[in-house]
Amino acid sequence: MRIYDIIKRKRDGFSLSKEEIEYFINGYTDGKIPDYQIASLLMAIFLNKMNDKETLYLTRAMVESGEKVDLSSIKGIKIDKHSTGGVGDSITLVLGPMIAACEVPFVKMSGRGLGHSGGTLDKLESINNFKVDISKEDFIQNTNKINISICSQTTNITPADKKLYALRDVTATVDNISLISSSIMSKKLAVNSNGIILDVKVGSGAFMKDLKEAKNLARTMVNIGKNYGRDTIAIVTNMDQPLGKAIGNNLEVKEAIETLKGKGPKDLLELALILGSKSLVLAKEVQTEKEGRKVLEEAINSGKAYNKFIELVKYQYGDIKEIENPDLFPRAKYIIEVNSKKEGFIKKINAEEIGKCALKLGAGRETLETEIDLSAGIILNKKVDDYINLDETLAYIHTNDKIKGEEVKEQILDIYIIGKKNIKDQKLILDEIY
Ligand code: URA
Numbered sequence: 001m002r003i004y005d006i007i008k009r010k011r012d013g014f015s016l017s018k019e020e021i022e023y024f025i026n027g028y029t030d031g032k033i034p035d036y037q038i039a040s041l042l043m044a045i046f047l048n049k050m051n052d053k054e055t056l057y058l059t060r061a062m063v064e065s066g067e068k069v070d071l072s073s074i075k076g077i078k079i080d081k082h083s084t085g086g087v088g089d090s091i092t093l094v095l096g097p098m099i100a101a102c103e104v105p106f107v108k109m110s111g112r113g114l115g116h117s118g119g120t121l122d123k124l125e126s127i128n129n130f131k132v133d134i135s136k137e138d139f140i141q142n143t144n145k146i147n148i149s150i151c152s153q154t155t156n157i158t159p160a161d162k163k164l165y166a167l168r169d170v171t172a173t174v175d176n177i178s179l180i181s182s183s184i185m186s187k188k189l190a191v192n193s194n195g196i197i198l199d200v201k202v203g204s205g206a207f208m209k210d211l212k213e214a215k216n217l218a219r220t221m222v223n224i225g226k227n228y229g230r231d232t233i234a235i236v237t238n239m240d241q242p243l244g245k246a247i248g249n250n251l252e253v254k255e256a257i258e259t260l261k262g263k264g265p266k267d268l269l270e271l272a273l274i275l276g277s278k279s280l281v282l283a284k285e286v287q288t289e290k291e292g293r294k295v296l297e298e299a300i301n302s303g304k305a306y307n308k309f310i311e312l313v314k315y316q317y318g319d320i321k322e323i324e325n326p327d328l329f330p331r332a333k334y335i336i337e338v339n340s341k342k343e344g345f346i347k348k349i350n351a352e353e354i355g356k357c358a359l360k361l362g363a364g365r366e367t368l369e370t371e372i373d374l375s376a377g378i379i380l381n382k383k384v385d386d387y388i389n390l391d392e393t394l395a396y397i398h399t400n401d402k403i404k405g406e407e408v409k410e411q412i413l414d415i416y417i418i419g420k421k422n423i424k425d426q427k428l429i430l431d432e433i434y
Contacts, residue, residue, distance in 0.1 A: 062186035065160035088242035093256035100148035116355025130318035195282035203240035205351025248377015
């Protein structure tokens, strides 16, 4: 077999066989096939697409390219959750403790934020001493003891994805359904949880800007999961405006704490309840989502979910003083109010633009090497459909750089679109795929 022939076949619109896909994945992982040939193949895949069978072969080859994490010594039906990424998406920090408080093991290997979207690991690391690089043994032991563990992906799983993703990032071949699905699902399948719940975001702050494409991505990932014998479901959720009100690492942790106490933003809690009730059904803890919702609400109202978060922090060496008293989290030097120059209903808050503002303040990273400012970010005081008076505060900018803060203030004034009330309600859940 020759990589040249594989590139040519894909270029000419043929589908690739299992053997051809394994050949290029193995050759690339081992360093025997150079970047320039894989870059060319990726572009051919991007332009001519892959069918479901090829996508499945690609995912399998990527899973097999590295180590697998065996979680079978964790008791119970283990749930893993993945979000395709968004702005202000601190759902993992809320959902994990909620379902763990209901005796369902929540196992999650997370990633870091890149570009305008945040990452769970960075958020957790804004808690003093919180350790995300725990061993596989600790990950398993903690989950057996307290039903929850969240750690960084081990470096040895899906090495093929690591190389491919870096190459896709610089060759304009990221946003292809087969390439995204295989990348996400290979990482999920290399870890043997029992149930996988996928939150596919759509809208201005998401990878997928188009609902049809997002549904297609969700369907493709659910098919891959099922093909592996995993209970997999996906929900397609709105990421047109940021989720919750906080954007930025320790600001989102504080918001997650409030939400676990039942006092957070409605949309964040609602999404956690929806994903949570589906998780409890997947884990066979309850029969129906309605029942699941009741159990989860009880976990919030009784303080069990919040206490579970405290346990998670303790077991991963974090300082619980900050959790118990969130005022102790480091605060940015400047808090700048963004006051409205107009009056009316908020019609739109472009999530990607808000994410980019947070990035500019230092809350996110441009490249994997960027050091981030854990206290920087934005708190939205108004969201879509809220009414704003002249001079009332739209948002608060938390920054250690006054000049950048003032620039972001002008940008936020442009990002908020104010006018007459939206005719259509903003739906949080746009589709469900089983
Ligand atoms: N997240 C991933 O892990 N991979 C992709 O290709 C896109 C988003």
